[in-house]
Amino acid sequence: xxxxxxDPQALSIQxxxxxxxxxxxxxxxxxxxxxxxxxxxxxxxLILIRSNEREKHSGRLRVTLDTSKKSSSLLITAxxxxxxxxxxxxxxxxxxxxxxxxxxxGKGITLSVRP
Amino acid sequence: EAQVTQxxxxxxxxTGKKLTVTCSQNMNHEYMSWxxxxxxxxxxxxxxxxxxxxxDKGDVPxxxxxxxxxxxxFPLILESPSPNQTSLYFCASRGGAQGTQYFGPGTRLTVx
Numbered sequence: 001x002x003x004x005x006x007d008p009q010a011l012s013i014q015x016x017x018x019x020x021x022x023x024x025x026x027x028x029x030x031x032x033x034x035x036x037x038x039x040x041x042x043x044x045x046l047i048l049i050r051s052n053e054r055e056k057h058s059g060r061l062r063v064t065l066d067t068s069k070k071s072s073s074l075l076i077t078a079x080x081x082x083x084x085x086x087x088x089x090x091x092x093x094x095x096x097x098x099x100x101x102x103x104x105x106g107k108g109i110t111l112s113v114r115p
Numbered sequence: 116e117a118q119v120t121q122x123x124x125x126x127x128x129x130t131g132k133k134l135t136v137t138c139s140q141n142m143n144h145e146y147m148s149w150x151x152x153x154x155x156x157x158x159x160x161x162x163x164x165x166x167x168x169x170x171d172k173g174d175v176p177x178x179x180x181x182x183x184x185x186x187x188x189f190p191l192i193l194e195s196p197s198p199n200q201t202s203l204y205f206c207a208s209r210g211g212a213q214g215t216q217y218f219g220p221g222t223r224l225t226v227x
Contacts, residue, residue, distance in 0.1 A: 043158075045216065
């Protein structure tokens with residue numbers, strides 16, 4: 001079953017602009033993670049935010065988490081052509097649910113950054 | 116360098132011909148998974164393993180087998196591949212139950 005739902009499905013911006021991607025989920029989580037995938041390649045972990053955290057930064061990335069709304073956003077500031085990729089959010093259920101600690105992925109957002 | 120490796124990277128085969136996709140990680144991770152990625156469907160978990168000799172079904176296990184005889188290796192076996200198993204496959208490993216996941220580079224499988 002799909003847990004994370006990203007929005008929008010596709011995003012096209014100009015180099016230098018900020019890109020904001022959203023993720024909503026349905027059930028309680030232990031943490032939420034964002035991954036990037038360049039075309040046809042493996043997924044690369046970007047950032048992890050735990051359920052008791054509200055915001056995290058990593059370089060040009062900023063992630064927020066609102067557990068009351070069951071949503072997260074990923075902001076990429078000053079985007080570059082090299083940021084062109086698909087971005088996925090993934091959730092991990094709390095241990096007490098016994099859900100095998102599975103990482104459940106959304107379907108992804110395609111980001112295009114025009115030079 | 117910490118990594119997850121998969122082989123082969125590309126494979127074209129015919130219906131019914133048994134095949135194995137190997138996966139190996141050098142990070143001493145306990146948790147390993149196999150996913151398939153299909154257009155419009157995202158990543159779906161096929162099987163996972165919490166440790167040596169401990170494996171269980173994911174969301175789409177039909178037509179697949181796995182084994183975990185050593186901590187570092189987690190091969191995916193298709194006993195009798197069919198065209199609907201044409202997909203991009205990823206192996207992944209994770210150190211802790213709640214941690215980040217490392218992915219292999221993917222295996223693109225075509226079953227004719």
